[in-house]
Amino acid sequence: MRHHLVLRVVAKLLIPLIMLFALYVQFHGDYGPGGGFQAGVIFGAAFILYALIFGLDNAQKVVPSGYLMALVSAGLLLYAGVGFAAMFKGGNFLDYGVLAGDFIAGQHLGILLVELGVGITVCAVMIVIFFAFAGRGNGDEEDDDIATSPDLSPDSSPNSAREV
């Protein structure tokens, strides 16, 4: 990855901005276009861009897959947790109105937390899917031996190539 100087510099400049924009889409979702799903996809795209430019191994050092699976669950837990919290506060499942002092504040808080849950899960799932596709043939899966079979690699002995 030494030679893609322009790409590396541009990516380093863009990645923080992409993340910032994702957070804007996330938290402005109450008032304008946007919301958890879109924000999650954009936030995930920042990591995917990093993986494309700097390689899968570096990207997996940034977000180890153990954390990713925890994040996938955490988002859904936050969503369902808000539902249960509303139930314990005396409302129906997912009735945000009872979450805070007055109805409007409760609705705001509820939708913010639920959309945050959606955002976290979507972002983590996007990265998991990318890693799963990009990592195929790296020996992660024990039953994927076709892609890693040494005979198919181009620099195996030149004699065998001539025989074919």
Place this chain on the structure above:
Amino acid sequence: MIAAHLPALQIAVPLIAAPICLLLRRENLSWAWATFISWVVFALAWVMLEKTLTGGAFNYELGGWEAPYGIEYRVDALNAFILLIVAAIGAVVMPYARASVAREIPEHKRGLFYTAYLLCLTGLLGITITGDAFNVFVFLEISSLSSYALIALGRDPKALTAAFQYLIMGTIGATFILIGIGLMYQMTGTLNMADLAKRLPAVEDTRPVLAAFAFFIVGVCLKLALFPLHLWLPNAYAYAPSVVTAFLAATATKVSIYVLYRFVFTIFGQSFSFDVIPLESILLVLSLAGIFAASIVAIFQTNVKRLLAYSSVAQIGYIMLGVALVSVAGLTASILHIFNHAIMKGALFLCMGAVYYQIGSVKIEDMNGIGKKMPFTMFAFVIAGLGLIGVPLTVGFISKWYLITAVLEKGWWPVAVLILLSSLLAVIYIWRVVEAAYFKAGDSDDVVVKEAPVSMLIPIYVLTGASVYFGIETSLPLGTAAEAAKQLMGIGG
């Protein structure tokens, strides 16, 4: 507090349990957690059925939003009964799963397996409980996506192809259902089922509503595997892990049949579905063709799981035949057979799971002489198989009895004769397995094949016992089915 929130808990408990299951990261913990949740879900479903049978239908407004605007869960005798079937099968299958999954699924995927199972359970229960047409589609996708993953986990590489085939067919079905719901929404401006039922009659002569009905029926018949839209089913059932086959065969198609009941009878209404559109003649022909074609194909199968899968297609034919009668008696027989077939097919597939656990195959030729080596498993297979044929004192007899009574009530005696003839086909395919198991000598005595572990035998015998118990003491399924049928036909309730 819990009593008021029962409908929400029914869905929210397995939903929140799924990510927790993923976080547990220990195979045994995941299994214990999934089993515990299955039992909780079963208890909730049981309490709700009791509540509907004594106090009538009740609703739950999600998020506190009023019915036509927000999503509403509505529980009546029919869907409480289907919820109980799904939850009960889940509760019986999970204790069995531990040994079977340990043998069939690679270690690092077992935690994910239980997570996918919980999501599938959530989806199936959600489809059944919701009173919102679009919500049906959402839960349908949850259950379908997780079941594609579950089927693909099968040990045979063909499981991947089977899951992909199911994915394509299932997605076409789901898309058709969505198009149907979209057209209904376009014409009425509502997605709530009760509200749709009120508003549809005003626009029922319009072309979009006719198109909506056509798309919806084709889509849902694909999901419930009505002949000739059943092509995804045999491979999916044959190559999925044993636990998955038993769970899905007993629940997934049944839930789709429930969706058909709900839309045809409650939403579109009987007069539109059967007077404006001749749905009953279409269903009658297809279900009879399905019963015979699938039973005959089943006779020639060499893989017993595939044989039972074709038999499922035939049994769906009986269930749909009950719908085609458009009478309280016919619907009662239909709903009753959903319950009875879930028990019998669940038991049969669990037996095959035990056989696969011990000999690593479910081919008929590999099962020679297995009756002596695994006496308890094969005895259960014979009892549940007798039920499939329709022998008295089993649940299968009760279903056929009520179906034939309902057919004769209409005066369609040739159909009654055909039903009896088709039972003979079931005798042949069950006999082929019994013959191999008991009357052919096992070729290799040096291979020691033992009886399946007790953790697998107990669930098998719970279902087999139920198939005899409910064949004698029919008040619970019959009473509920009759009540549900009356409500669907708009009589009483």
